[in-house]
Amino acid sequence: MKKALITGITGQDGSYLSEWLLGQGYEVHGIVRRVAIEDPDHRMWRIRHLLPRLQLHSASLESYASLFQVLARVQPDECYHLAAQSFVSYSFEDEFSTLNTNINGTHHLLASLKEVAPRCRFYFAASSEMFGKVRETPQTEATPFHPRSAYGISKVAGFDLTRNYREAYGLKATSGILYNHESPRRGYEFVTRKITSHVAKIKFGLADKLPLGNLEAKRDWGHARDYVRAMWLMLQQDQPDDYVVATGQTWSVQQFVELAFACVDLDWRDHVVSDPRFFRPAEVHLLLGDASKARRQLGWAPSCSFQELVEEMVVDDLERLSDSPAGRPAAAAPRPTVSLVAAMDAGAR
Ligand code: G4F
Numbered sequence: 049m050k051k052a053l054i055t056g057i058t059g060q061d062g063s064y065l066s067e068w069l070l071g072q073g074y075e076v077h078g079i080v081r082r083v084a085i086e087d088p089d090h091r092m093w094r095i096r097h098l099l100p101r102l103q104l105h106s107a108s109l110e111s112y113a114s115l116f117q118v119l120a121r122v123q124p125d126e127c128y129h130l131a132a133q134s135f136v137s138y139s140f141e142d143e144f145s146t147l148n149t150n151i152n153g154t155h156h157l158l159a160s161l162k163e164v165a166p167r168c169r170f171y172f173a174a175s176s177e178m179f180g181k182v183r184e185t186p187q188t189e190a191t192p193f194h195p196r197s198a199y200g201i202s203k204v205a206g207f208d209l210t211r212n213y214r215e216a217y218g219l220k221a222t223s224g225i226l227y228n229h230e231s232p233r234r235g236y237e238f239v240t241r242k243i244t245s246h247v248a249k250i251k252f253g254l255a256d257k258l259p260l261g262n263l264e265a266k267r268d269w270g271h272a273r274d275y276v277r278a279m280w281l282m283l284q285q286d287q288p289d290d291y292v293v294a295t296g297q298t299w300s301v302q303q304f305v306e307l308a309f310a311c312v313d314l315d316w317r318d319h320v321v322s323d324p325r326f327f328r329p330a331e332v333h334l335l336l337g338d339a340s341k342a343r344r345q346l347g348w349a350p351s352c353s354f355q356e357l358v359e360e361m362v363v364d365d366l367e368r369l370s371d372s373p374a375g376r377p378a379a380a381a382p383r384p385t386v387s388l389v390a391a392m393d394a395g396a397r
Pocket of ligand 1: 134135136137174175176177226227228229237238239240242259260261262263265266267301326327328331335
């Protein structure tokens with residue numbers, strides 16, 4: 049049975065990837081922070097239905113020693129590095145922690161793999177934010193990077209580290225340059241989930257206004273479930289490489305808003321207000337991905353349309369709210385004690 053290790057397993061992508069890998073017969077391990085173990089109801093809601101089938105390890109991206117120990121113990125066949133400070137807007141507020149966590153975390157993992165599991169296949173979650181002030185549209189694997197945020201810079205560094213461990217040390221290290229991917233499991237701070245959760249609240253009479261920043265910003269939005277499948281396909285290739293994963297279509301924030309409000313027969317103009325707090329000091333330009341290489345070499349294609357994505361998110365938020373007024377899962381998550389491997393405390397936070 050193949051073993052996979054996922055960093056960021058409690059996040060949107062980690063939860064879908066766990067489901068996919070379990071379905072493929074993998075033994076799935078995840079790295080989680082100690083705070084997640086201490087507060088599973090709040091931090092593990094995306095994977096609570098999977099907890100009895102997962103093996104979780106406490107470690108910190110900031111601690112080389114803790115990652116080293118987990119890798120040495122698990123000896124995974126595949127490692128998916130998804131954990132990061134991934135909210136672009138926050139990276140303007142705290143550049144230092146974004147750069148530290150994201151760059152060092154990737155470096156610590158790669159350096160540990162080289163020592164204790166050099167045959168493990170490695171996936172790095174790179175991002176379309178690396179293209180930033182884009183040099184060409186659509187973007188491909190050959191498009192030069194010009195990041196516009198500390199987050200984007202940290203992803204370029206992670207991408208370069210991954211490539212260098214591949215070239216210098218022969219690691220089977222691959223980067224997926226993923227465009228925005230959303231789902232009902234998206235964090236509330238990201239614009240899509242902010243919109244759909246507000247639409248549900250407004251429909252239920254629990255809110256009236258939706259404050260937003262730049263409505264003209266455009267993104268290439270896909271469904272996270274499709275994108276984790278691409279991650280897995282990348283690691284099934286004999287040769288490590290880099291791939292763009294995108295739908296090849298862009299939509300504006302306003303178009304997302306219009307569709308989301310239309311799902312509940314409301315007029316967005318009655319509710320959306322412009323709020324300067326949600327504009328960014330620097331915006332990326334038109335992000336539009338050309339995923340021809342992934343289609344050709346991996347046989348990957350997105351299965352969910354933009355309209356289906358918006359509708360799925362709105363419907364899920366409506367259901368969530370009708371179950372629980374706070375919009376959070378009502379039932380407590382089972383404690384992840386059964387399969388939890390003892391905390392590796394060497395510096396883990
Ligand atoms: O949903 P967002 O915060 O996602 P963003 O910045 O595109 O980043 C996401 O996708 C990247 C891949 O390209 C990932 F690497 C990254 O980790 C993350 O998953 O913002 C989308 C757009 C932006 O242009 C933003 O300015 O929506 C605009 N926006 C307008 N009003 C807003 C808001 N964004 C947020 N979060 N909140 C607003 O009120």
